Amino acid sequence: MKSLSINIPKLTLVYLVFPLQLFLLLWFQWWLCVPLTFLFTAALVKSLKLKHEQDFTLEFRFAAVVALFALVMTAAAGIGGLSFQNSDYWKHNTVFYDLIVQDWPVRYSSCAHLGSIKGQGCGLVYYTGFYLPAAFLGKVAHSYVFGQYSLWLWASFGFFLVFSWLHILLKSKNALLPLVFLLFGGLDVLGFYWQNRLLPEMGGHFEWWASLFQYSSMSTVVLWVPQHALAAWLGAAFFLNGFRTKTLHSGALILCALVLWSPFVVMGLLPFYLLAFGLRKYPVTRLEILLGVVGAFALLPYFGSHVGGVPVGPLWIEPTFWWRYPLFVLLEFGGIALCLYRNCRHDRIFLLTLAVLLALPFYRVGAANDLVMRVSLPALFCLSIFTWQTMGDRAFRKTLRFSVICVLLALGALTPMSEWYRSFKASRQKLDAENFHMSVIQLPAGLLPQQYVGELDSFYYKYLAR
Numbered sequence: 001m002k003s004l005s006i007n008i009p010k011l012t013l014v015y016l017v018f019p020l021q022l023f024l025l026l027w028f029q030w031w032l033c034v035p036l037t038f039l040f041t042a043a044l045v046k047s048l049k050l051k052h053e054q055d056f057t058l059e060f061r062f063a064a065v066v067a068l069f070a071l072v073m074t075a076a077a078g079i080g081g082l083s084f085q086n087s088d089y090w091k092h093n094t095v096f097y098d099l100i101v102q103d104w105p106v107r108y109s110s111c112a113h114l115g116s117i118k119g120q121g122c123g124l125v126y127y128t129g130f131y132l133p134a135a136f137l138g139k140v141a142h143s144y145v146f147g148q149y150s151l152w153l154w155a156s157f158g159f160f161l162v163f164s165w166l167h168i169l170l171k172s173k174n175a176l177l178p179l180v181f182l183l184f185g186g187l188d189v190l191g192f193y194w195q196n197r198l199l200p201e202m203g204g205h206f207e208w209w210a211s212l213f214q215y216s217s218m219s220t221v222v223l224w225v226p227q228h229a230l231a232a233w234l235g236a237a238f239f240l241n242g243f244r245t246k247t248l249h250s251g252a253l254i255l256c257a258l259v260l261w262s263p264f265v266v267m268g269l270l271p272f273y274l275l276a277f278g279l280r281k282y283p284v285t286r287l288e289i290l291l292g293v294v295g296a297f298a299l300l301p302y303f304g305s306h307v308g309g310v311p312v313g314p315l316w317i318e319p320t321f322w323w324r325y326p327l328f329v330l331l332e333f334g335g336i337a338l339c340l341y342r343n344c345r346h347d348r349i350f351l352l353t354l355a356v357l358l359a360l361p362f363y364r365v366g367a368a369n370d371l372v373m374r375v376s377l378p379a380l381f382c383l384s385i386f387t388w389q390t391m392g393d394r395a396f397r398k399t400l401r402f403s404v405i406c407v408l409l410a411l412g413a414l415t416p417m418s419e420w421y422r423s424f425k426a427s428r429q430k431l432d433a434e435n436f437h438m439s440v441i442q443l444p445a446g447l448l449p450q451q452y453v454g455e456l457d458s459f460y461y462k463y464l465a466r
Contacts, residue, residue, distance in 0.1 A: 012161055012238050022132045026466070036294065039291070079226055080152025080153075083430060084424075084425075084428075097438060105123060138150060185216075188332075188412075202418050212364075228262045235258050239276075253291055259299050298464075305454030387409075
């Protein structure tokens with residue numbers, strides 16, 4: 001059978017950095033866009049020449065199966081408007097629509113109705129990395145429909161990379177591995193039952209049983225926020241591979257690129273890079289420092305122009321926190337962590353993973369507490385890798401802990417199964433892309449459109465933007 005050699009680390013770098021290059025080239029004034037684009041392109045080229053883990057060689061038939069699974073899963077998740085989309089897509093589709101029909105950077109002439117806007121106009125301020133390549137194609141073709149199809153293909157390629165990373169990290173070529181990965185989740189069904197004294201209805205979204213915080217299953221983030229999923233999983237996989245093979249590099253380039261995909265994911269990855277730096281497994285070069293400084297200069301003014309209004313504050317002062325928190329920890333990841341601890345207790349990445357997951361619920365950022373839901377994604381990815389690795393150990397399979405973790409994973413799979421059931425049940429409710437004409441500033445007040453705009457008299461829009 002013909003084999004196909006694919007360098008997944010290099011493809012991951014290009015996939016994550018390319019949207020940043022588009023952003024720097026087309027959202028900044030000419031005297032800035034040229035040197036910024038040149039610097040990050042040069043850094044990318046240099047990174048591609050560095051030592052990577054050997055090419056991932058797989059049979060052509062196997063690669064075709066993984067690619068087909070990624071295409072079908074992405075379509076079934078609603079990306080590209082090919083099937084049912086969860087309610088978060090009201091916001092996703094409007095951001096994507098504005099990126100296609102509006103000039104870059106996106107400006108709105110009338111925003112006074114949103115509140116917190118000093119002037120009449122405002123600009124789009126959002127982490128658009130996931131959307132930019134497909135939006136660029138839709139803009140060139142003058143077609144929102146073409147843009148949606150492009151987004152489907154762009155996302156499918158990203159998930160193909162994720163599933164390829166699973167086979168690299170777990171040293172397995174089992175074609176069912178992506179499916180098993182998507183079924184990884186917490187014991188939300190038990191939390192929901194404890195909270196309501198009844199079992200949740202299949203097709204319901206019951207991960208908010210703890211009220212104050214949520215750790216999302218793998219399928220949940222695919223179905224609701226694929227931009228965060230791709231950023232977290234590709235970023236965490238690139239880190240884990242480099243850390244284990246002692247080839248970790250390009251951290252500043254990856255983190256700068258991921259800021260445009262999801263600032264929350266960058267926050268989730270930072271502790272791991274700091275640990276690697278402290279262990280001297282991540283050498284920081286002068287180029288890395290330069291990229292960090294220049295990246296901050298380019299991206300912080302853009303996100304700093306945000307109008308604000310995002311609720312923040314400690315959660316430990318909430319009256320119900322101290323009895324919800326222990327149960328949340330136990331059901332969401334604690335049971336699995338206890339089963340893994342004896343085998344993984346000497347692995348510092350594993351210990352840091354637990355520390356991050358234990359610490360996040362103490363604070364809130366965002367109306368839906370995005371801090372907990374999104375910053376946790378890299379750590380949850382690492383936990384899933386540790387889980388599948390440990391379960392593959394022959395000695396572990398002979399222990400009682402193996403039986404317990406199988407039960408926990410089976411119960412945890414009910415959450416992603418419920419999410420997919422809802423999508424399949426409502427699969428005929430598709431996006432009417434041909435007649436979609438809604439802008440961000442037209443979103444209902446309940447969807448908080450002011451979270452996606454910034455002031456036109458901010459430093460970025462006054463001095464840096466095209």
